[in-house]
Amino acid sequence: MSTENNRQIKLGAFFMIPGHHVAAWRHPEAEAHSVLDFKFYKKLAQTAERGKFDMVFLADGYAVSKRFPAALEQTVSVRPEPLTLLSALSAVTEHIGLAATVSTTYNEPFHVARKFASLDHLSGGRAAWNVVTSSHDEEALNFNQQVHLLHEKRYDRAEEFLNVVTGLWDSWEDDAFLFDKEAAKFADGSKAHTLNHEGKWFNVRGPLNVARPVQGHPVIVQAGASEPGKELAARTAEVIFTAWQTLEEAQAFYADVKGRLAKYGRSPDSLKIMPGVFPIIGRTVEEAEAKKRQLEELIPVEAGVSLLSALISFDLSGYDVDGPLPELPQLAQVNGGKSRFTLLKDLAEREGLTIRKLYQRIAGARGHREILGTPAQIADQLEEWFVSGAADGFNIMPPYLPGGLDDFVEFVVPELQRRGLFRTEYEGTTLRDRLGLSRPIHPASLQPANIAALS
Amino acid sequence: MSTENNRQIKLGAFFMIPGHHVAAWRHPEAEAHSVLDFKFYKKLAQTAERGKFDMVFLADGYAVSKRFPAALEQTVSVRPEPLTLLSALSAVTEHIGLAATVSTTYNEPFHVARKFASLDHLSGGRAAWNVVTSSHDEEALNFNQQVHLLHEKRYDRAEEFLNVVTGLWDSWEDDAFLFDKEAAKFADGSKAHTLNHEGKWFNVRGPLNVARPVQGHPVIVQAGASEPGKELAARTAEVIFTAWQTLEEAQAFYADVKGRLAKYGRSPDSLKIMPGVFPIIGRTVEEAEAKKRQLEELIPVEAGVSLLSALISFDLSGYDVDGPLPELPQLAQVNGGKSRFTLLKDLAEREGLTIRKLYQRIAGARGHREILGTPAQIADQLEEWFVSGAADGFNIMPPYLPGGLDDFVEFVVPELQRRGLFRTEYEGTTLRDRLGLSRPIHPASLQPANIAALS
Numbered sequence: 017m018s019t020e021n022n023r024q025i026k027l028g029a030f031f032m033i034p035g036h037h038v039a040a041w042r043h044p045e046a047e048a049h050s051v052l053d054f055k056f057y058k059k060l061a062q063t064a065e066r067g068k069f070d071m072v073f074l075a076d077g078y079a080v081s082k083r084f085p086a087a088l089e090q091t092v093s094v095r096p097e098p099l100t101l102l103s104a105l106s107a108v109t110e111h112i113g114l115a116a117t118v119s120t121t122y123n124e125p126f127h128v129a130r131k132f133a134s135l136d137h138l139s140g141g142r143a144a145w146n147v148v149t150s151s152h153d154e155e156a157l158n159f160n161q162q163v164h165l166l167h168e169k170r171y172d173r174a175e176e177f178l179n180v181v182t183g184l185w186d187s188w189e190d191d192a193f194l195f196d197k198e199a200a201k202f203a204d205g206s207k208a209h210t211l212n213h214e215g216k217w218f219n220v221r222g223p224l225n226v227a228r229p230v231q232g233h234p235v236i237v238q239a240g241a242s243e244p245g246k247e248l249a250a251r252t253a254e255v256i257f258t259a260w261q262t263l264e265e266a267q268a269f270y271a272d273v274k275g276r277l278a279k280y281g282r283s284p285d286s287l288k289i290m291p292g293v294f295p296i297i298g299r300t301v302e303e304a305e306a307k308k309r310q311l312e313e314l315i316p317v318e319a320g321v322s323l324l325s326a327l328i329s330f331d332l333s334g335y336d337v338d339g340p341l342p343e344l345p346q347l348a349q350v351n352g353g354k355s356r357f358t359l360l361k362d363l364a365e366r367e368g369l370t371i372r373k374l375y376q377r378i379a380g381a382r383g384h385r386e387i388l389g390t391p392a393q394i395a396d397q398l399e400e401w402f403v404s405g406a407a408d409g410f411n412i413m414p415p416y417l418p419g420g421l422d423d424f425v426e427f428v429v430p431e432l433q434r435r436g437l438f439r440t441e442y443e444g445t446t447l448r449d450r451l452g453l454s455r456p457i458h459p460a461s462l463q464p465a466n467i468a469a470l471s
Numbered sequence: 472m473s474t475e476n477n478r479q480i481k482l483g484a485f486f487m488i489p490g491h492h493v494a495a496w497r498h499p500e501a502e503a504h505s506v507l508d509f510k511f512y513k514k515l516a517q518t519a520e521r522g523k524f525d526m527v528f529l530a531d532g533y534a535v536s537k538r539f540p541a542a543l544e545q546t547v548s549v550r551p552e553p554l555t556l557l558s559a560l561s562a563v564t565e566h567i568g569l570a571a572t573v574s575t576t577y578n579e580p581f582h583v584a585r586k587f588a589s590l591d592h593l594s595g596g597r598a599a600w601n602v603v604t605s606s607h608d609e610e611a612l613n614f615n616q617q618v619h620l621l622h623e624k625r626y627d628r629a630e631e632f633l634n635v636v637t638g639l640w641d642s643w644e645d646d647a648f649l650f651d652k653e654a655a656k657f658a659d660g661s662k663a664h665t666l667n668h669e670g671k672w673f674n675v676r677g678p679l680n681v682a683r684p685v686q687g688h689p690v691i692v693q694a695g696a697s698e699p700g701k702e703l704a705a706r707t708a709e710v711i712f713t714a715w716q717t718l719e720e721a722q723a724f725y726a727d728v729k730g731r732l733a734k735y736g737r738s739p740d741s742l743k744i745m746p747g748v749f750p751i752i753g754r755t756v757e758e759a760e761a762k763k764r765q766l767e768e769l770i771p772v773e774a775g776v777s778l779l780s781a782l783i784s785f786d787l788s789g790y791d792v793d794g795p796l797p798e799l800p801q802l803a804q805v806n807g808g809k810s811r812f813t814l815l816k817d818l819a820e821r822e823g824l825t826i827r828k829l830y831q832r833i834a835g836a837r838g839h840r841e842i843l844g845t846p847a848q849i850a851d852q853l854e855e856w857f858v859s860g861a862a863d864g865f866n867i868m869p870p871y872l873p874g875g876l877d878d879f880v881e882f883v884v885p886e887l888q889r890r891g892l893f894r895t896e897y898e899g900t901t902l903r904d905r906l907g908l909s910r911p912i913h914p915a916s917l918q919p920a921n922i923a924a925l926s
Contacts, residue, residue: 037915041650041652041657042655043652044652046652047648048517048650048652048657050588051682052592052593052596052681052682053592054561054562054595057593058562076557077680078581079676079680080642080663080677080679080680082665082678085660086660087920088658088660088663089655089656089658089659089660090655090656090657092656092657093658093680094648094681094682095680095681096589096592096593096681097582097585097586097589097756098591098683099554099555099558099586100554100558100586100590101558101589102587103554103555103556103558103559104558104561104562104593105557105562106559106560106565107509107513107560107562108562108563111646113783122579122581122582123579124578124614126533126577126614127577127578130552131552131554131555133552134507134551134552134556135555137507137508137509137551138507138509138512138551138555138556138559138909139509140509144767146796154676155672157675157676158581158675158676158677159581160510160673160674160675161674167904187535188549191502195496195503195504197496197497197498197501197503199500200544200769200771200774201545202496202503202544202545202547203543203544203545203548204544205541205543205544206922208535208543210537219612219615219616220612220613220615221534221609221612221613222535222613223535223537224535225532225533225534225548225549225550226507226549226550226551227506227507227549249538285593290890296852298632308770314655316655319655335651372858378679383491389530412910451917464528
């Protein structure tokens with residue numbers, strides 16, 4: 017197989033410490049004690065940079081789940097806050113992008129705009145924001161609420177939040193700062209703009225107290241695959257991180273979302289679709305399969321059941337693990353990750369899986385695609401989706417760390433490079449350069465008449 | 472002069488880029504264009520670490536003031552967000568403490584607890600939180616409010632905020648994590664504690680999703696010198712950053728606050744008082760005085776007036792700069808920094824200063840103590856306050872950067888070391904070790920019967 021023109025795979029290194037598999041920390045090679053140790057993260061980020069990954073990607077959540085006390089003892093519930101970690105990693109890397117998940121549900125847009133703008137400056141244009149909504153009541157309880165926002169309200173708030181943040185990033189024009197010591201002009205005040213946002217969720221005046229980011233705007237990443245999620249992504253996202261099990265589903269989603277771009281005046285290239293992939297790499301297929309079995313056998317039952325329960329927003333702890341899924345609520349009643357709910361319910365029905373088999377299936381990839389085999393077979397599976405309209409790249413979720421990332425960088429990346437599917441050197445200087453995304457033009461350059469002068 | 476026992480001066484390096492003087496950016500040596508450049512901050516932090524400073528200290532604010540458009544053009548209004556910057560600096564330093572200002576007025580305790588706990592882990596126990604309240608209406612406008620909270624309400628909220636944060640830091644006992652792969656026990660659930668805080672300002676369940684910080688609690692820094700500020704500090708602060716012009720004022724404050732500690736069961740050593748100091752260093756007194764004049768002459772009038780107006784929470788822009796201060800409101804009507812208001816009003820009256828003379832006086836130190844002279848004279852002035860019950864250390868505010876810090880490290884630090892007043896090597900491993908502060912014991916070790924088991 018080969019690709020037309022120079023289109024190349026984009027790669028994210030999704031760090032979940034000490035690995036994406038729920039039992040990763042029990043793996044003999046996993047550094048379970050390193051979950052809060054900077055040296056460990058530094059090594060991982062430098063490995064990913066050596067592998068020419070586009071970015072490091074970090075998920076996030078705002079609670080330690082207490083619903084399953086046994087599971088709490090069996091899984092990793094403490095990790096560094098992503099922006100804190102990525103800021104530290106920015107100082108020990110030079111090229112790799114830095115994507116942090118920050119929720120729009122329990123934050124203030126001024127703070128979020130400022131932190132990502134700061135990271136973008138300090139890293140020389142490598143910041144990306146994975147825009148999510150929070151959907152667990154246990155998170156609400158840490159922020160003065162009893163229950164979390166309904167699905168539609170979360171998206172309504174997220175959209176306004178995003179508008180405020182991008183507006184604040186444009187507080188200063190790119191050439192607003194003069195540094196003119198003689199004329200005593202540090203800044204040109206006419207190039208500082210107030211936002212004066214008055215909305216349903218937020219009133220924010222601005223301007224932001226950080227200059228326009230190096231990238232104009234840090235790269236916007238989104239993950240929602242529900243109807244409002246897809247529409248918000250089509251309007252505003254530059255990278256989508258999705259979860260699909262089959263080529264057909266991924267192709268349908270890819271066509272659907274890319275097809276929505278034109279109505280917002282966007283080209284298909286302005287949005288990169290990067291499904292999550294959980295790779296189990298062996299020197300032989302047998303070795304890879306043995307690795308998989310080893311991890312499955314390390315899953316404690318309570319941890320498996322609670323992970324599955326969280327993913328489908330339904331408590332399965334009262335049911336026989338070796339029986340089928342019970343009758344689940346209708347999709348409309350689900351006030352959690354709706355697309356993940358559907359994906360897992362369909363998977364269990366399609367393959368007739370018991371609760372145990374289902375949690376074993378998702379205890380690694382958590383609903384994302386699992387691929388298994390030799391480096392060449394892994395590359396084949398990535399290439400297939402890449403060339404057949406299912407993906408522009410992949411967010412790689414190593415089963416355990418650092419081994420799972422080391423293997424990918426050492427064996428799979430060179431294979432992709434040999435096939436001409438992946439870069440051998442970083443292009444340009446910013447994450448946008450690497451992802452092939454253009455730098456947003458400041459609105460003042462687009463419509464000078466519409467810009468309110470500073471007053 | 473010499474000190475009894477081994478009591479030594481503690482030093483903070485207060486970074487305000489490109490210097491504390493409002494005209495610093497116009498100084499010929501100032502790197503005005505580097506305000507958002509990580510390489511510049513990295514060099515500064517490494518210089519401070521070479522000088523064996525206890526900590527880097529960063530102030531903060533949440534607005535670009537638009538009240539004085541000319542001043543906006545003449546001063547630096549953009550800087551990196553402090554926690555983002557300190558996280559990055561943690562990766563390129565090994566010993567120096569990292570103190571960030573974060574307001575309790577427009578934040579959520581869960582986020583703040585988590586970020587400082589993360590920084591403390593990633594830095595190996597070097598984090599400190601300067602707990603402040605926000606007092607400008609222009610900040611309120613960026614957070615959905617029209618006006619900022621009244622002074623008493625800000626302190627009420629600050630105290631509850633601090634209680635929640637320290638409670639969240641104690642979510643996990645120090646030995647809660649077992650990493651026991653064989654027994655499938657990552658954590659001991661009985662050592663995870665819910666906070667279940669239900670207060671006037673916040674309802675926060677917990678636990679925090681970060682392990683107990685390396686230092687137990689990151690070091691608590693405060694700056695308020697008003698009556699509620701002093702009381703909150705006596706109960707909770709471990710470092711106080713204050714602003715005093717005269718030895719007598721500083722001694723009175725020192726005795727006052729240290730005298731309040733006993734009623735909270737605290738020893739005098741458990742709180743370090745570190746006034747801000749703005750040092751102008753020359754090879755001769757004449758050279759230092761020339762440096763001072765040079766900076767004063769670089770202050771644009773509008774910038775000087777607006778700085779003074781902001782510090783006293785009163786708009787002086789309509790008044791003759793070569794006339795006296797107008798009649799100012801009574802202290803009770805001031806809803807800003809009350810102690811700074813009193814300090815500046817008294818200073819102007821005592822010395823009969825015009826508005827211009829007053830802003831020239833405060834355009835550098837901003838109400839803090841200015842000291843000037845040769846390295847030996849600078850050391851004399853620090854030693855005098857240190858040995859006479861006015862200070863445990865100082866927060867050094869270089870007039871311009873990097874030069875002002877370079878001079879301090881190269882000439883003043885060795886002088887202090889020769890006198891036995893300052894360390895020549897870092898003690899211990901954490902910021903607490905350097906400051907001589909004990910590590911907070913987890914409440915479960917103090918009162919086992921009072922701890923709610925995880926359920």
